[in-house]
Amino acid sequence: MPDQPDRALEDLFQELILDHYRRPRNKGSLEPHTHRVGLTNPSCGDELELDLVVAGDTIADVRFSGRGCSISQASASMMTQLIKGKKVDEARALAERFNEMMHGSAEAARDKALGEARSLVGVAKFPVRVKCALLGWNALEEGTKNSH
Amino acid sequence: MSARAATAAPPSRLRDVRGDFPILRQPANGHRLVYLDSAATSQKPQAVIDAISAYYGGLNANVHRGGYDLAVRATDAYEEARSSLAAFTGAPDSNGVIFVRGTTEGINLIASSLGALKLKRGDTIVVTAMEHHSNLIPWQLQAQARGAEIVMVELTGDGRIDLADYRRAMEKQPRIVAFTHVSNALGTINPVAELVRLAHDAGAVAVVDGAQSAPHMPVDVEALDCDFYVLSGHKMLGPMGIGAVIGKAELLDAMPPYHGGGEMINVVKDTTATYAPLPQKFEAGTPNVEGAIALGAAIGYLRSLGMDAVFAHERELVGYALGKLSAIEGMTIYGPLDERAGVISFTLADIHPHDLATILDHEGVAIRAGHHCTQPLMRRLNVSATARASFYVYNTEEDVDALVAALEKALTLFGLAHA
Numbered sequence: 001m002p003d004q005p006d007r008a009l010e011d012l013f014q015e016l017i018l019d020h021y022r023r024p025r026n027k028g029s030l031e032p033h034t035h036r037v038g039l040t041n042p043s044c045g046d047e048l049e050l051d052l053v054v055a056g057d058t059i060a061d062v063r064f065s066g067r068g069c070s071i072s073q074a075s076a077s078m079m080t081q082l083i084k085g086k087k088v089d090e091a092r093a094l095a096e097r098f099n100e101m102m103h104g105s106a107e108a109a110r111d112k113a114l115g116e117a118r119s120l121v122g123v124a125k126f127p128v129r130v131k132c133a134l135l136g137w138n139a140l141e142e143g144t145k146n147s148h
Numbered sequence: 149m150s151a152r153a154a155t156a157a158p159p160s161r162l163r164d165v166r167g168d169f170p171i172l173r174q175p176a177n178g179h180r181l182v183y184l185d186s187a188a189t190s191q192k193p194q195a196v197i198d199a200i201s202a203y204y205g206g207l208n209a210n211v212h213r214g215g216y217d218l219a220v221r222a223t224d225a226y227e228e229a230r231s232s233l234a235a236f237t238g239a240p241d242s243n244g245v246i247f248v249r250g251t252t253e254g255i256n257l258i259a260s261s262l263g264a265l266k267l268k269r270g271d272t273i274v275v276t277a278m279e280h281h282s283n284l285i286p287w288q289l290q291a292q293a294r295g296a297e298i299v300m301v302e303l304t305g306d307g308r309i310d311l312a313d314y315r316r317a318m319e320k321q322p323r324i325v326a327f328t329h330v331s332n333a334l335g336t337i338n339p340v341a342e343l344v345r346l347a348h349d350a351g352a353v354a355v356v357d358g359a360q361s362a363p364h365m366p367v368d369v370e371a372l373d374c375d376f377y378v379l380s381g382h383k384m385l386g387p388m389g390i391g392a393v394i395g396k397a398e399l400l401d402a403m404p405p406y407h408g409g410g411e412m413i414n415v416v417k418d419t420t421a422t423y424a425p426l427p428q429k430f431e432a433g434t435p436n437v438e439g440a441i442a443l444g445a446a447i448g449y450l451r452s453l454g455m456d457a458v459f460a461h462e463r464e465l466v467g468y469a470l471g472k473l474s475a476i477e478g479m480t481i482y483g484p485l486d487e488r489a490g491v492i493s494f495t496l497a498d499i500h501p502h503d504l505a506t507i508l509d510h511e512g513v514a515i516r517a518g519h520h521c522t523q524p525l526m527r528r529l530n531v532s533a534t535a536r537a538s539f540y541v542y543n544t545e546e547d548v549d550a551l552v553a554a555l556e557k558a559l560t561l562f563g564l565a566h567a
Binding site for chain 2: 006008012013022043044067068069070071126128129
């Protein structure tokens with residue numbers, strides 16, 4: 001029987017994160033879409049494509065596709081849940097908030113606006129994995145940089 | 149999946165060398181450091197670390213230039229390293245041993261210079277689907293620059309070069325055939341002598357990427373009959389930034405220089421120059437003298453262990469590891485079960501390789517996760533990444549046991565452990 005895994009790892013791979021990894025929400029693509037952005041992480045091979053339907057200034061629908069680690073997939077899944085129905089500017093502000101949390105901001109980690117994505121706070125303790133958690137959010141920021 | 153232990157009795161046992169590698173004494177995340185990433189870079193024995201210090205402490209001068217004693221001794225030591233490397237790889241002529249930064253630079257040198265000599269529009273270059281990007285992109289660049297075509301030989305289901313497809317590729321009468329001796333991602337040991345013979349029968353020049361074979365097994369370039377064999381010092385206990393192209397002198401003589409500058413010239417006029425004889429023709433500028441000398445020390449160390457014993461040790465270890473790993477539920481191991489060097493690529497259940505690497509790191513076990521600079525291969529395996537454990541002289545069965553225990557911990561974390 002292996003020893004109990006330590007706390008930081010348990011936080012990193014907690015049930016909610018593994019649930020989003022194994023049953024990603026809003027997975028797939030949107031046709032038609034108003035925005036599509038693909039990002040890859042060439043150092044690790046992770047790929048992610050984000051489709052948005054923006055109506056007026058609101059994200060009416062969002063889906064993502066691609067493959068990668070539990071952190072990149074769960075983070076993208078949580079993000080899509082969070083931004084659907086939000087105004088583009090609000091979604092971009094959430095991306096900024098999430099970014100702050102990934103870089104150790106305790107204040108950002110307490111911000112309930114981040115919803116389930118707050119469960120990813122433990123990623124900040126694993127600096128090499130921060131880029132995984134940011135992949136989907138970076139796609140959002142990249143894809144909407146001219147739309148707000 | 150069943151695993152096979154090493155069949156042949158080792159010619160001689162490898163002595164316990166862990167004490168020679170100071171880096172292995174440090175803890176990793178509160179555990180003993182279990183270093184299983186030697187396919188990326190090897191750790192260094194004290195003898196190599198000492199050689200670097202001794203060079204700067206008593207021998208440093210620029211080579212092939214000064215007329216004073218220190219410069220003569222530095223040059224002698226540098227050239228002695230070249231001779232050691234020639235002897236180590238069975239090269240008949242140390243003038244065909246060109247020091248470069250590593251395998252990547254070596255293959256770029258060959259591609260660029262041999263490409264200029266051999267390639268015309270419409271010519272064919274053959275590579276295989278298991279090549280490291282460093283034995284693919286330089287050829288792509290040549291093909292694009294000279295209007296040549298790349299033909300990629302496919303692999304068998306268990307990760308070997310498909311010889312029927314290789315023979316078909318030879319029917320195109322390629323000018324150049326480039327392939328790896330040992331796959332960095334799968335550990336496959338390719339039948340180099342046979343592949344070279346078929347390439348020569350088709351009229352091609354055969355280039356062998358030896359980055360993963362020179363460190364791990366006896367190599368005799370004369371017996372393999374390859375035209376070029378390329379290696380990296382840092383993967384064979386030497387320092388980073390030194391490697392070698394070992395080429396047939398008649399080809400190197402015919403090829404144009406790669407880099408221009410000092411040391412590679414004979415007479416320089418205003419608009420033209422004549423070039424130095426081999427090997428200086430391909431060694432423009434001040435070389436990595438310290439690196440070459442320390443690589444010489446690494447070769448001395450490897451020879452003292454015996455390359456047969458090194459190879460046997462890794463075969464034994466990989467057999468032990470394949471047995472242990474294949475017993476884990478949800479384990480997929482890539483590549484052949486025999487004819488395999490000390491590299492094991494795997495995936496475990498639905499746990500992504502990067503997640504595995506993070507969990508293993510917490511247990512002090514250093515492995516590689518990713519595409520291993522072999523994206524065409526990963527595409528054929530239908531994965532975006534694998535986890536890779538690779539072994540060398542300092543690894544033990546205890547290291548394999550630590551790997552297995554850490555993988556069990558990963559299964560627990562992902563809710564996949566069986567009671």
